[in-house]
Amino acid sequence: MACHNYNEKYMHRCLELAIQGIGQVAPNPMVGSLLVYEDLIIAEGYHRSYGEAHAEVNAVRGVSNKELLRYATLYVNLEPCTHHGKTPPCTDLILEKGIPRVVIGTPDPNPLVAGNGIRLLSENGVEVIPGVLENECKDLNKRFFTWHIHKRPWIILKWARSADGYIDLERPANAPIGPNWITSQTARILVHKWRAEEQAVLVGTNTVLKDNPRLNVRDWSGKDPLRVVIDRNLKLRSSSHVFDNSSETLVFTERIPAPGKTAEAAKPAKEAIVQEMNPDPSNMPSGKTRYAEIIFDGTAELQMLKLLYRENIQSVIIEGGAFTLNSFIEKGLWDEARVFTGPAYFRNGVRSPEITGNRKESMMIDNSLLEIIYNR
Template identity: 40%
Template sequence: MASDLKLMKVALTLARKGSGNVEPNPMVGAVIVKNGKIIGKGYHKKFGGAHAEIEALKNCKISPKDATLYVTLEPCCHFGKTPPCTDAIIKAGIKKVVAAVKDPTRKVSGKGFKILQKAGIEVVCGVCQKEAEKLNAPFFKFAKTKRPWVIVKWAQSKDGFLARTDKKRWITGALSRRDVHKIRKRVKAILVGINTVLEDNPMLTVRPDTGRQPLRVVLDSNLQIPQNCNLIRTAKKVPVCVFTTSSKKIKAKNVETIKIKNNINLKTVLNELGKKGVQQLLVEGGEKVITSFIRQNLADEIIVYTSNEQLAEKGKVKSSQPMKKIYNQLKKNFDDKNFFGSDTRLRRIINAENRNPGTGDNS
């Protein structure tokens, strides 16, 4: 069992390499072991590309016949963008499959294990299960609820201010902003309120452009979004979705207007985005939108970048310290802490119940 844990952790490390390139697919890693030695490694590298099991089989230096496959998610058993991994595993003569967790989707959900067992392959599931579920928490939540994993993110000064009055646009440094673009790359949509559009005129794109651009979502009750703003101006290349209570429509290509009765309900917004296949949503602000998601317990993850600059003493602020109470709570209980130059990033998973929806299965 100790060796199983060690080898599965190798597979989990491999899986993480796919972050930002495989979504909405899960990150998956695989290791093939024969006579106590690793003979093949692989991970799912990009959406639409070969799955981890196939990459590991291709990587084998000797025949994988009678070997053991360690994989972080139940092998698929259906035709999608690629053929079933179960077929390749059986054809390769794998003797045993050790999986971290069962695939929660209806197309698989234990069917892959049954096919392997029917072919005479021993199947064990549940090794490093919690780690595997945590790695792909958005994937598991979406499979369970059909609603996006919500990441709420903001940047602030050391004294807790989110905006400044001087000509300098940014609160945090270039390294922090580069990290934000990595997060944008892996999500399916980015959401802001109309005030952010009116004040900052953002692009809400991934830079540099890697070909994976998120849907840009705006909450705009009275449909105030300007026709000449950056979002509308660039909608031909990167789509925009506006939620509003207004009966008016935006006449621009690739801009969808979704009318909600009476007032914009965030749960309704999440349900609509779920129907569009949005598995991960990045909420970038501003203050009103961010606090609404957190207070309504709709945030699954909080990410805060804090600069080393004190804005109040320089007279460069134009708002109060709206997030100070939330941030003080975050400082006492966070999942990880990273540094980007002089900036600090704190990250916390909030909705743990969505993080571990699977069940153990020692098939």
């Protein structure tokens, strides 16, 4: 990649380091950092895991001759923090070690930092160069920025369609439960990698009824996302894989089961309101399933996103089906779509959603075309 100057070259390296934390650091941002002395990188670090050391701390730890820090430049893709979170402020470390120059990719949108890091360093005599590769740095942390600025998760839509535009075959009433695959095993592995990168995966009621997906990470290594299921009238069988307690599931519904009652025996809620997650485990039919009531009045999608925001969920992949995807597309509530088009012709079935936006990338994954589209 062509770099216009040294600062950009080193900031690119920070981004390469930062991305290694994907799927591990949320709801923290992905951050990479390095220290340069006389045009040599003397140490590198990145934020590896939520609650653990920040990138700057790991970079400083990697310098064997700490005297050099007094002459070095620190590069970092996100403004150093000024507040005590799970770890002490990085600005304290920079000042304590006497690092004279700090090059920053982008300010931190977190109101607890938001320019305070840059100001504090400058006021204490550190030369600060902000805004190096700012767009690239914001794009890397699009989940974190969207959560802080728009107060909702980054929304990724994902589906696979046949060559003639269907996401499923027409199924007779007695058809077996399970997906009709459109893409190859390689594409499915990629989808598992994507699940490991995001905090939540959401599907509609019919997808659970017809495909019975597990919605976890099996063909890749990483954390399982929170499984989010829409089940307005509590139609889903408790034997569905999403209720197998192998990972957490959140159900958006109009009704909440009464204490000690099964989902099927739930009474209609007197008033449906967006409420905090039910804190009483006796109200839940199974250990890792929680219910959240929403009003299905045309603002359901916004209410779901608001609740996910309050749960510190910074990204969600919506994996279908058509009704669910369309309900988010119609309201413009999406950021990115990842659409596979396979080689088979279905002739009939469930119509694929249509989407328009900026095509960011397209590539072949075995026999399927993968298009990545961003919302304008």
